[in-house]
Amino acid sequence: MPAPEPTTGPLTPEELQLATRNRGMPLEALRYDTTPTGLHYLLVHFDIPAVDAAAWRLRVGGSVERELSLSLDEIRARPRETLAVTLECAGNGRARLVPRPVSQPWLNEAVGTAEWTGTPLASVLDEAGLKPGTVELVFTGADHGVEKELEHDYARSLSLAEATRPQVLLAYEMNGRPLEPQHGFPLRLLVPGWYGMAHVKWLTRIDAVREPFEGYQQRIAYYYRQDADDPGEPVTRIRPRALMVPPGFPDFLTRQRILDSGRVEVSGRAWSGLAPVSQVEFGVEGVWTPAKLEEPLGKHAWCRWTAAWDATPGEHLLSCRASDAAGNRQPTDSAWNYQGMGNNAVQTVRVLVR
Amino acid sequence: MPAPEPTTGPLTPEELQLATRNRGMPLEALRYDTTPTGLHYLLVHFDIPAVDAAAWRLRVGGSVERELSLSLDEIRARPRETLAVTLECAGNGRARLVPRPVSQPWLNEAVGTAEWTGTPLASVLDEAGLKPGTVELVFTGADHGVEKELEHDYARSLSLAEATRPQVLLAYEMNGRPLEPQHGFPLRLLVPGWYGMAHVKWLTRIDAVREPFEGYQQRIAYYYRQDADDPGEPVTRIRPRALMVPPGFPDFLTRQRILDSGRVEVSGRAWSGLAPVSQVEFGVEGVWTPAKLEEPLGKHAWCRWTAAWDATPGEHLLSCRASDAAGNRQPTDSAWNYQGMGNNAVQTVRVLVR
Numbered sequence: 001m002p003a004p005e006p007t008t009g010p011l012t013p014e015e016l017q018l019a020t021r022n023r024g025m026p027l028e029a030l031r032y033d034t035t036p037t038g039l040h041y042l043l044v045h046f047d048i049p050a051v052d053a054a055a056w057r058l059r060v061g062g063s064v065e066r067e068l069s070l071s072l073d074e075i076r077a078r079p080r081e082t083l084a085v086t087l088e089c090a091g092n093g094r095a096r097l098v099p100r101p102v103s104q105p106w107l108n109e110a111v112g113t114a115e116w117t118g119t120p121l122a123s124v125l126d127e128a129g130l131k132p133g134t135v136e137l138v139f140t141g142a143d144h145g146v147e148k149e150l151e152h153d154y155a156r157s158l159s160l161a162e163a164t165r166p167q168v169l170l171a172y173e174m175n176g177r178p179l180e181p182q183h184g185f186p187l188r189l190l191v192p193g194w195y196g197m198a199h200v201k202w203l204t205r206i207d208a209v210r211e212p213f214e215g216y217q218q219r220i221a222y223y224y225r226q227d228a229d230d231p232g233e234p235v236t237r238i239r240p241r242a243l244m245v246p247p248g249f250p251d252f253l254t255r256q257r258i259l260d261s262g263r264v265e266v267s268g269r270a271w272s273g274l275a276p277v278s279q280v281e282f283g284v285e286g287v288w289t290p291a292k293l294e295e296p297l298g299k300h301a302w303c304r305w306t307a308a309w310d311a312t313p314g315e316h317l318l319s320c321r322a323s324d325a326a327g328n329r330q331p332t333d334s335a336w337n338y339q340g341m342g343n344n345a346v347q348t349v350r351v352l353v354r
Numbered sequence: 355m356p357a358p359e360p361t362t363g364p365l366t367p368e369e370l371q372l373a374t375r376n377r378g379m380p381l382e383a384l385r386y387d388t389t390p391t392g393l394h395y396l397l398v399h400f401d402i403p404a405v406d407a408a409a410w411r412l413r414v415g416g417s418v419e420r421e422l423s424l425s426l427d428e429i430r431a432r433p434r435e436t437l438a439v440t441l442e443c444a445g446n447g448r449a450r451l452v453p454r455p456v457s458q459p460w461l462n463e464a465v466g467t468a469e470w471t472g473t474p475l476a477s478v479l480d481e482a483g484l485k486p487g488t489v490e491l492v493f494t495g496a497d498h499g500v501e502k503e504l505e506h507d508y509a510r511s512l513s514l515a516e517a518t519r520p521q522v523l524l525a526y527e528m529n530g531r532p533l534e535p536q537h538g539f540p541l542r543l544l545v546p547g548w549y550g551m552a553h554v555k556w557l558t559r560i561d562a563v564r565e566p567f568e569g570y571q572q573r574i575a576y577y578y579r580q581d582a583d584d585p586g587e588p589v590t591r592i593r594p595r596a597l598m599v600p601p602g603f604p605d606f607l608t609r610q611r612i613l614d615s616g617r618v619e620v621s622g623r624a625w626s627g628l629a630p631v632s633q634v635e636f637g638v639e640g641v642w643t644p645a646k647l648e649e650p651l652g653k654h655a656w657c658r659w660t661a662a663w664d665a666t667p668g669e670h671l672l673s674c675r676a677s678d679a680a681g682n683r684q685p686t687d688s689a690w691n692y693q694g695m696g697n698n699a700v701q702t703v704r705v706l707v708r
Contacts (some may be wrong), residue, residue: 001605004607009364010363010364010366011364011365011370012364014607014608015365015607016365016373016449016459016461016463017608017609018607018609019370019373019374020373020378020459020460020461021378021380021381021463023377024374024375026375026398026400026401026402026536028401028404029373029535029536031404032535036534036535036536037391037392037534037539038391038392038396038534038536039392039395039402039534039536040392042392045606046381046603046604046606047380047382047600047603047604048380048382048383048393048613050382050385076382077675095370095374102607103607105374106374107370107371107374109374116542133708140580144603145603145604145605145606146603146604146605146606146612147605147606147607151612180384180390180391180393181383181386181390181393182380182390182392183392237448246401249400249401249402249498249500250400250499250500251499251500251501252399252400252499252500252501253357253358253372253456253457254368254371255368255371255372257503258500291550324605337692340640349531354358
């Protein structure tokens, strides 16, 4: 199937099919420090694979001194670390772009934060012994399918420097329990700070390679491009974003918010994979005031923010935006790109105060 | 906001908003006897409420001898039962109707089966002592919002006869763990055999009443109607349905299935809230053959079915359909109704065999 071009038309049946099987995090769940497992966002390219944990092995091979074949028990017996990490889909915000790239049609909700437990990848690589000349590690999952006419197992690579950061984990637990199937059971990669595509689920192989990996998910998907022929730039770390819990209560169909007048504490979460969040601003009719920022749950997890608002009767347009210590700030307007990647334009919430 | 009329137009932005926050079960998850908690379908009318379990009480009142106010610990100390129950949204299949009622746009995936643990409702009602003249019990949840211009807490009623069936539970665990917030923490109603709207989540009150309950979710929503003025019939029990795990592997965007030729075991699940499933048929190009039916997980849970198929190269249209012991069989064409309820027309899966 050739790729459809971005469209200004209405949502297609293909996008609806994707939206009913992938899963956003309802934004009221921003109230939880860590997202309940069943509320975490989920994007699965192909099918959730059926993995027999007893027969499963992680193979480590390619440009290594010693090939490894590790059972889940052997991986669980290795040094154990737990990190709170915010994951976000690189396509979050895609459906707000005009024209709209035709793929999973996220609005704002493709995010979640969990406590992930696993063993540092670096020590497994040490044990295998990377040969001189290794430039990347390729991570292959058990999910298999076709994308833009290319049949493949889902696979992504990381540079040696990224892969050997101490916080990169081979994760087997989420929120204190074995991974549920949809989150990568029995083992997934965790690359704190990066968009979701890097955290390969259902890991089966790690291969050390001497040339940059050119697979579909690495070289074609997940690029910032202006058109199909633009060489572009790879998508890597998460751009800053703040989201608010929509205040008040909703109308079922329109999700319009209704709120009683008076002093309201608006709250939400903010994160960036590029640098610590340095500021969150809360906007009413486009007038920005600084929000109060709390300590993050961890170096790679979101932080809570709050803002006091005197809600007066009438319609109001609320928004929030994050900045990080590297000088990145969320834009008001979306930065369009051909695949709909990294659209971190500010969230707006329309509220009727009565 | 007045209700939009059913439409033959494309998906609306309102439907997309609903689709990104509600959650279908990816159909490959039909492989699991009980659905992992995070893969179970989810339909939330308003917001998932924030409930403080320590302060929470279940109030039982209205036409009773003794009003009750029960803590979660008190409910957990009562007799305990665990049942495997299949839940399905009454709106499952809505987006396949033409014209399409504008609401949550389910295709086929609004279903799941879990082990639910709780205490029988009947014994709590016994303790409260229903006064003579009680005709219904009204169940009120903590979720609050507006639907078709009516502000309300989500509430539904059951007749005395339905409510006092022994398998109707006040459920506090799902798959062996406390309910996650989105599934009704700390307590939800479980009405085996009925569509999802009856299983009120985030229960706060049970009221015995002497007149039939006329609330929005009881008297306006969840009706089989031909137009807005049709008095119609209330939606109650789950109509029969069979679904298959789509064979082979998918194309990411189109979900077209690709499969190697040869003998394939196609499998899926079938259920009915009206009577036990009596037959499942597997169809290839509309030619039906009986599938092999396994024992259900429980009286109110789905059963697995399998069918052997000699897949020959080319495009094929696969389908499946269930019948139950009460003589109900899934229709080939959708039975249209104004709210898009109970559309159990057969699933079709297009497969390219190579």
